[in-house]
Amino acid sequence: MGKYKIPFVKTFEFTKIIGIENIDFGKYVIIDDFVLIYAKERVRIGNYVHIASFTSVSGGGELVMEELSAVSSGCRLITGTDDFKEWGFGNSTIANEFRNVKTGKIHIGKFVVIGGNSVILPGVTIGEGAAVGAGSVVTKDLEPWGIYVGNNRIGSRDREAVMRHYERFLSLPEAERIGVLFARDLPDVS
Numbered sequence: 001m002g003k004y005k006i007p008f009v010k011t012f013e014f015t016k017i018i019g020i021e022n023i024d025f026g027k028y029v030i031i032d033d034f035v036l037i038y039a040k041e042r043v044r045i046g047n048y049v050h051i052a053s054f055t056s057v058s059g060g061g062e063l064v065m066e067e068l069s070a071v072s073s074g075c076r077l078i079t080g081t082d083d084f085k086e087w088g089f090g091n092s093t094i095a096n097e098f099r100n101v102k103t104g105k106i107h108i109g110k111f112v113v114i115g116g117n118s119v120i121l122p123g124v125t126i127g128e129g130a131a132v133g134a135g136s137v138v139t140k141d142l143e144p145w146g147i148y149v150g151n152n153r154i155g156s157r158d159r160e161a162v163m164r165h166y167e168r169f170l171s172l173p174e175a176e177r178i179g180v181l182f183a184r185d186l187p188d189v190s
Contacts, residue, residue, distance in 0.1 A: 010181050019043075026067060028182050039063075041079070041103075046110075048177075061103035061122055068166075069108050072116040072134070079106050079122050109144065111162055129157050 002011035004020060008027035015031050017023070019039035026047035034053045037043065040060040045051075046067035054074045057063055061079030071077065080103035082088050088100025104123025108114070112126050115134035126132065127144030136150045147155040169177055 008182065028178050030181065032073075052116075059103060059122060060101075062105035063108075064105070065108045066110040066112070066128075068110055069112040069114075071108075071114045072118070074117040075114055076119045077106055078119065079103055081122060111166075129159055129162060131157055 002009065003013060003015055004011045004017060006025050009025050009029040009031065011017070011031045012033040014033040016036045017031075017039070018037070022039040022041060023037070023043040023045065025045050026049065028048045029045055030050045031037070032051065032053040032055075035051050036056040036058070037051075038056075038058045038060075041062045043057070043063045045065050046069065048068045049065050050070045052071060052073040052075075055071050055077070056075075057077045057079070059078045059080030063077060063079055065071070080101060082090060083100040083102045086100055088098075090099035102122055106120055106122065107125040108120075109126055109128035109130065111129040112131070114120065114126070114132045115136065117134055118132050118136040118138065120126070120138045124138050125141045126138065127142055127146070129145040130142045131147045132138060132142070133147070133149040133154075136148065138148070138151060140151050142148050142151070143153065145157045145159045146153040147157060
């Protein structure tokens with residue numbers, strides 16, 4: 001279970017979760033050391049999700065991570081930020097009436113992989129099966145099953161192969177689908 005004692009969720013000594021009451025956790029989730037999740041609004045983390053070290057979730061908006069998605073080390077999932085383009089001139093030290101805060105739900109689809117040190121901005125949906133290259137800044141929705149560097153699609157993932165592999169995954173007993181970190185968490189059925 002780890003630091004936060006969430007069933008079927010592995011957290012570690014230096015994992016930091018603020019607003020845990022706003023988070024719906026799936027099963028077999030790993031949230032590494034040095035991850036910060038600040039959940040002011042609803043956050044849903046599906047089954048078999050990994051959030052790697054030095055990643056942060058901040059901004060005060062919603063986040064959905066569907067099952068079998070992964071966020072690599074050093075990513076920033078920013079669900080809200082000050083917009084300085086128009087009239088906003090503030091930051092968190094001043095009243096909201098002087099700020100132009102923009103929040104937006106981030107939706108990360110099933111089978112999505114986000115490469116290390118990427119930034120996902122508010123209001124972005126990353127479609128099922130998409131892969132985001134390391135160091136990307138994603139400012140708009142990404143279509144399913146594409147391979148992206150930033151917002152630019154550079155290729156496609158093999159959806160059929162992934163789905164065949166997923167069917168095989170689902171055909172296995174639960175104990176054979178999980179990594180060694182969760183084996184001791186399964187109920188004894190003997």
